[in-house]
Amino acid sequence: DAKTTQPPSMDCAEGRAANLPCNHSTISGNEYVYWYRQIHSQGPQYIIHGLKNNETNEMASLIITEDRKSSTLILPHATLRDTAVYYCIVSPLGNTPLVFGKGTRLSVIA
Amino acid sequence: DTEVTQTPKHLVMGMTNKKSLKCEQHMGHRAMYWYKQKAKKPPELMFVYSYEKLSINESVPSRFSPECPNSSLLNLHLHALQPEDSALYLCASSRYTGTGSYEQYFGPGTRLTVT
Numbered sequence: 640d641a642k643t644t645q646p647p648s649m650d651c652a653e654g655r656a657a658n659l660p661c662n663h664s665t666i667s668g669n670e671y672v673y674w675y676r677q678i679h680s681q682g683p684q685y686i687i688h689g690l691k692n693n694e695t696n697e698m699a700s701l702i703i704t705e706d707r708k709s710s711t712l713i714l715p716h717a718t719l720r721d722t723a724v725y726y727c728i729v730s731p732l733g734n735t736p737l738v739f740g741k742g743t744r745l746s747v748i749a
Numbered sequence: 750d751t752e753v754t755q756t757p758k759h760l761v762m763g764m765t766n767k768k769s770l771k772c773e774q775h776m777g778h779r780a781m782y783w784y785k786q787k788a789k790k791p792p793e794l795m796f797v798y799s800y801e802k803l804s805i806n807e808s809v810p811s812r813f814s815p816e817c818p819n820s821s822l823l824n825l826h827l828h829a830l831q832p833e834d835s836a837l838y839l840c841a842s843s844r845y846t847g848t849g850s851y852e853q854y855f856g857p858g859t860r861l862t863v864t
Contacts, residue, residue, distance in 0.1 A: 671850050682855030732849035739791035
């Protein structure tokens with residue numbers, strides 16, 4: 640079973656920051672937080688991951704709380720092409736398969 | 750080359766047919782995966798191959814038969830499927846990113862309809 644809880648849906652105005660929350664209160668010390676997204680009828684796409692520290696790449700920023708029980712994915716300037724289902728996944732160290740939860744359906748509105 | 754390719758994109762088959770799905774990656778990844786995704790649901794793991802050997806089978810019915818002929822290729826052989834097996838079948842491979850973490854690359858999927 641998925642170890643994360645996400646809101647089922649969110650809206651965001653185009654050009655604004657999209658902040659997607661994720662709760663993972665049972666996360667263990669050796670588990671990473673990964674974010675993937677799935678645009679309609681495509682395969683999931685890796686976005687970012689982190690263990691303890693905040694992370695940033697060209698797509699997004701990941702903010703992990705100090706107790707690691709929750710995190711927020713930030714898309715700094717959302718575009719219509721960011722409309723997708725976003726999955727927050729907790730996964731242990733090592734090459735383990737992903738266990739997807741229900742995700743958050745983000746709709747970016749013009 | 751940073752992509753996973755899957756063929757065919759769409760497949761319609763009868764319950765008595767035998768067909769195969771194909772997945773290919775040339776990124777040198779040594780772990781490959783099959784996931785199944787029903788409409789409006791998240792992907793669910795079916796099989797994992799590690800170094801060309803089957804390492805995980807998530808209690809998948811035997812009418813689905815995976816095969817890994819070499820490190821770049823993954824097949825899923827289908828036989829005597831049921832209409833409820835209609836779904837999007839996703840293939841993925843994984844890359845080590847350092848410090849114990851991995852990134853999975855997914856193909857676009859094969860949309861299977863069983864009639």
